[in-house]
Amino acid sequence: MALAHERTTLRVVLRQARMAAKLTQDELGVRLDKDQAYVSRYEIGESQLDFVEVDVIARRLNLTLEEIVRRYQERLVEPR
Numbered sequence: 001m002a003l004a005h006e007r008t009t010l011r012v013v014l015r016q017a018r019m020a021a022k023l024t025q026d027e028l029g030v031r032l033d034k035d036q037a038y039v040s041r042y043e044i045g046e047s048q049l050d051f052v053e054v055d056v057i058a059r060r061l062n063l064t065l066e067e068i069v070r071r072y073q074e075r076l077v078e079p080r
Contacts, residue, residue, distance in 0.1 A: 006076065007045065013071045014057060015043045021061050031060040 018028050018039070025039040032038065041047040049057070058068045 007048065009075045010049075010054070010072055011043055011045055013068060013075060014049075014054070017058075017061050017063060017068065017071070018043075023061070028057075028060065032056065 018025070021028075023031075024036075025043070026036040029036045029039050038047075042049050042053075054068060055065045058065050
C-alpha cells in the first residue's frame with residue numbers, strides 16, 4: 001500500500017500549523033523537549049511520527065489532535 005501522498009499531507013499540515021503559530025523549528029523543538037533536527041526530520045520526511053507524537057505536537061502548537069486530523073482530511077480530498 002503506497003502511503004507517500006498521505007505522509008506528505010501530514011507533513012504539510014504539521015509544518016503549516018507550526019508556521020501559523022509563528023514558531024521556528026527550534027522554538028517548537030524546545031516546546032517538545034527535542035532539538036531542531038527532530039522537527040526538521042519529520043517535516044522533510046526523513047522520519048515518521050507515531051500517533052502519540054502527532055498528538056503531542058498538536059498540543060504544543062495549541063491545537064487539538066482533532067484539528068490536525070480535520071486539516072489532514074481536508075487536504076487529502078483536495079485535487080492533486
